[in-house]
Amino acid sequence: MATTAAVPDLDRLRPAGTKRSSKRDLIVNVFLKQEGHLSADDLVALIKRADHRISRATVYRTLQWMVDAGIARKVDFGEGRFRFEHSYRHPRHFHLICKTCNRSYEFLSSDIEALVEEVAAARAFTARQSVVQIYGTCDACSTGRVTQDEGSNSELLFARDALRIAIATERSGLEFYARGARLVKDPRGRQIFHKLATEEKSHLSTLEGRYQDLLKQDPQLESRPTFLFFKGAAHGLFAAGADQLRRDGVDDLEALRIGIRCERGSHRFFKRYGERFEDSEGKRIFLEFADEEREHLELLIREYRALVKRQRATGHKAAASSKRARAGGRVKPGARARSAQR
Amino acid sequence: MATTAAVPDLDRLRPAGTKRSSKRDLIVNVFLKQEGHLSADDLVALIKRADHRISRATVYRTLQWMVDAGIARKVDFGEGRFRFEHSYRHPRHFHLICKTCNRSYEFLSSDIEALVEEVAAARAFTARQSVVQIYGTCDACSTGRVTQDEGSNSELLFARDALRIAIATERSGLEFYARGARLVKDPRGRQIFHKLATEEKSHLSTLEGRYQDLLKQDPQLESRPTFLFFKGAAHGLFAAGADQLRRDGVDDLEALRIGIRCERGSHRFFKRYGERFEDSEGKRIFLEFADEEREHLELLIREYRALVKRQRATGHKAAASSKRARAGGRVKPGARARSAQR
DNA sequence: CTAGGTGCAAATAATTTGCAGAGGC
């Protein structure tokens, strides 16, 4: 309910050449105050209660208008009629649809999205949108337990899960740098890892603070079911990196390269992932996190170059590392642009 | 077209208490001779051509009848009306839907299915069926190239891809046993691995022969796009096992245990996977493969026990291995029953 | 004043149904 309770003042994002009207305003407001997936008929019934002189046709026309304005999204659950859900600040998602009670639940899975993209690519198909619907029986219906408050808007859930993912990544990053600081022998190299571990720790506490703030907005937020399913890329990256650090024969340059690889992957992932959403808190979280990862990346690259230079000056291992030095150099800040792509 | 061209004589799988009728037979035959996704109206048009005295209502009634009989499946591409596709010997699948030409393409992704199951489980939702639709523009429409012969029924494609997966798994199994035969020091242990490598090799050639037979049914079969997308479980199993073999300190018992783990995982996967399909060649391929894996599994377990016994008799490493011996023993043939669950 | 916005009733579109006659077993 709290979702878009306050009509986004962006109510004026209305389609060009469109006039304001009190009836439409009423319909839009009633729609926004509801949650879930309303059929045109549900909405007509609600509207009639508020003002029975508003006609069915107007409701249909307004629904279409809302879809054009980006306030509503038309969804088809195979019932032979359409339903409408909030679209403003409400990320596109997938659905679990209970055939017993006809309620529907939302979720997002970046893992599924990634596979869908792969399939489309394999068939040279340009995917514009995808629909994933799981039909069956919901928990409430199969256990007969009370209808949980499932309410909670997905904007909040999305932000919560985005933060959880960012935090998990940050933690494994911290673990990576902490281990690096222990394993690297060269005092200078150790110092770099130390510095980055400190950085990560501070980011981590920022993120955790933010997570706590979010929880304040809804006391039960933490206990609500997962909305964003995700195992992808970034999670495993630092863990894998940490494993690599443990292998013997890892010199300081190599350790830095591993760090660069991790940060680059992480940055790309979050950037790309954040970009696919409509304006929302979750989107912002991903993009800001991507930025922080980029800063680490740049820091690592600077240190890497400095180290290469120093070693070259000393003639130390210079020959053995020069090829790789160039490989690391490829990842200069300018690479940012490329990261939006695939 | 060739799909179900010959009306499956199983035409008599018609719903109980139902009589035969020449009109219905006609409609069913016309439907089966078509391919793709027909709307009720498309079918009416086709029927009218053959016998214009058949009414629209009868076509609708027959469509419902075919759905009940398992000959047709009702699908919804969000067009505001339903379409119907073959269901007999035609595995459930997902769709790529071109908004430009309105054609739709089929695919199956066990990877997506697995994720969908995970999501459902996380939400305590009992999934009965799931829909995955990718909307966009198909290759033909975006490149303007000729309409490929896409025809080819999915029964064949499914069988082809099932075989490819089985072959790939068999290959990696072969690789695993071959490596085992090289690495294991104990002559007896080496012999076991050798034997299994030989087994795998013979299975492999059986599967490859079968693959060749399949190709004969459709000269272009091999070049058609992937129908079944799959990276899952079994692929990586043996590869991971092979890696483990390379670690030092792997004694013969340990090597056998690794083999057991691989075969068990592989067996479970194929069994479970085969079971989720309707009767089809692909289903059979998966289930037969699961059986072969089970035989290997049993063989390995027998050898494992024999080895444990021998070592115990010699007093060799007996103490160190006894705990693990029991762990291995858990996997007795009776475990077959359990593998269907999960 | 003029281009939207709205109500009402009629029009579509896809699909279903009641009923009387036709046909399979």
Place this chain on the structure above:
DNA sequence: GCCTCTGCAAATTATTTGCACCTAG
């Protein structure tokens, strides 16, 4: 002969539209 199948026309359901009138900018 009984019960299902069929045609036809009318009914239903979800949604759209034509048209005359209303109202914001």
